[in-house]
Amino acid sequence: MVRIGGVLKMAAVISTFILAIYLVFQLLEIRVDFQLGSMLSRSVSIKDGSKPVGHKCGLSKACPVGQFAFKMASGAASVVGPKMCLEDKMLMSAVKNNVGRGINIALVDGRTGELNKTDSFDMWSGNVAPLIQFLKEIKEGTVVMMASFDDPATKLNNEARKLIADLGSSAINNLGFRDNWIFVGGKGIKTKSPFEQHIKNKADTNKFEGWPEVLEMEGCIPRRED
Numbered sequence: 001m002v003r004i005g006g007v008l009k010m011a012a013v014i015s016t017f018i019l020a021i022y023l024v025f026q027l028l029e030i031r032v033d034f035q036l037g038s039m040l041s042r043s044v045s046i047k048d049g050s051k052p053v054g055h056k057c058g059l060s061k062a063c064p065v066g067q068f069a070f071k072m073a074s075g076a077a078s079v080v081g082p083k084m085c086l087e088d089k090m091l092m093s094a095v096k097n098n099v100g101r102g103i104n105i106a107l108v109d110g111r112t113g114e115l116n117k118t119d120s121f122d123m124w125s126g127n128v129a130p131l132i133q134f135l136k137e138i139k140e141g142t143v144v145m146m147a148s149f150d151d152p153a154t155k156l157n158n159e160a161r162k163l164i165a166d167l168g169s170s171a172i173n174n175l176g177f178r179d180n181w182i183f184v185g186g187k188g189i190k191t192k193s194p195f196e197q198h199i200k201n202k203a204d205t206n207k208f209e210g211w212p213e214v215l216e217m218e219g220c221i222p223r224r225e226d
């Protein structure tokens with residue numbers, strides 16, 4: 001009886017030992033895989049200087065060769081500023097500290113995709129004259145990205161609306177107090193831009209108290225070849 005018990009005990013010890021070794025190897029393998037995985041993603045992010053997975057600006061699919069990837073969002077109420085990303089570069093955002101109440105604008109070279117400048121124009125307590133001046137100085141072939149924050153419209157006048165309509169905007173003539181609006185147009189564009197979203201500030205449909213929901217848009221802008 002004692003001997004049989006001892007053999008059984010020994011068998012139990014051995015099988016526990018084997019199981020333990022097996023588990024250790026399993027764990028090691030998982031750890032090895034895990035480290036390889038993170039090393040791979042690290043080397044990828046070093047190589048292109050961006051996020052390890054996904055498309056430029058986090059788009060759901062890649063843009064065709066010769067087109068610029070963009071993603072943008074309007075401001076959220078009066079709290080969070082708008083965002084504009086182009087070719088994986090954040091052009092304007094709250095984090096970059098270059099957005100403001102009113103209309104936010106980024107000018108991009110339509111041939112190279114390089115940022116020319118950004119600015120914001122307060123359409124609640126500001127003056128429309130600097131916006132008009134800015135719009136008049138935009139050079140032919142420039143891609144113009146615009147996003148609302150809080151109130152983009154109170155100080156707008158017909159001259160400013162006409163200049164923005166000339167960049168391809170359809171919604172600008174109907175843009176009102178605390179509407180949300182995002183738009184990509186171009187100086188010298190001959191049609192209306194397909195890249196535009198507008199939501200009215202209406203008490204019965206507003207997401208936030210006093211403001212409509214945030215608008216988001218992504219797409220691919222054809223590079224200018226001429």
Ligand SMILES: *[C@@H]1O[C@H](CO)[C@@H](O)[C@H](O)[C@H]1NC(C)=O
Pocket residue numbers: 115116117139
């Ligand atoms: C922006 O565009 C203007 C007009 O084409 C040019 O003179 C200026 O050098 C550009 N600025 C930058 C930073 O690219």
